[in-house]
Amino acid sequence: MLLSQFLLLSAILFSIGVYGVIVRRNGVAVLMAIELILNSVNINLVAFGAMHGNLSGQVFALFIIAVAAAEVGVGLAIILSIYRNRRSVALDELDLMKG
């Protein structure tokens, strides 16, 4: 298998994730787009590890999965407390720090 096909797949997923982060207005939907981005990075790491016959790629992917789990936990906690204060998770309405 070509290495580029995995890198292109992950580039497509990354771009779709960036599109989702820009376009979505709901906090939870933005978190889902961030998951897409993190997954595309994992595919890249494992593919490079397979190319070099080196384990570091897989170990890095495992660490990224763990950090992503922590990130989702904290992100959802923040979204919940935003919801509790404002009764909405629409990101456009979070303009408290706007000058």
Add this chain to the structure above:
Amino acid sequence: MTLLAAANGISLPGTDDPINVSQTVGFALLAALMIWAAIRVVTTRNVVHAAVWLVVVLAGAAAQFILLAAEFVGVTQVMVYIGAVIVLILFGVMLTQAKLGNDPNLSRRNWYGGAVVAVVLFGLLAFATIDTFEDAKLPEDRRMALPAAEVGDGEVPRTESNTGAVSDAVFGAYLLPLEVLGVLLTAALVGAIAVARKD
């Protein structure tokens, strides 16, 4: 002539190897499914549907990991992402009372800017990828090489299973990062409870 490879002296492996057709066809089917599901994740108007499409993408990624002989990463992906993260996201959807039916306000009206950014970004990434790794192929034997210290002359010794090699690496060379990661997870989860609790 690839610009980056020439500048950095990267040697590309397997440029003359034949392409493994059956694996490539399997990859293409999985990739098409993943891309369609990913597009649905960011375009559907129903948050719950988006979460379910995200399951398809994550399962496809797990299958790609197994195709790359990273079976432990694939199983971890299924357990952590599909088992835990998706459930957490669905809880987030339910607890924030997002509209469970179709919600026309889930995306912005003017999505053109985001589409332009995504297309330009993909163009740059694709150009860099194809220009750098034009014909590089993955080795057919995807068992990992043993550490360089144990390599004698002749054939590179390979591990019996990549799962065993991953465990050796995680509890060997990467022991300190693993412990730091454990502390980070604990801190993040305690922080999440502290942020989300009612006071």
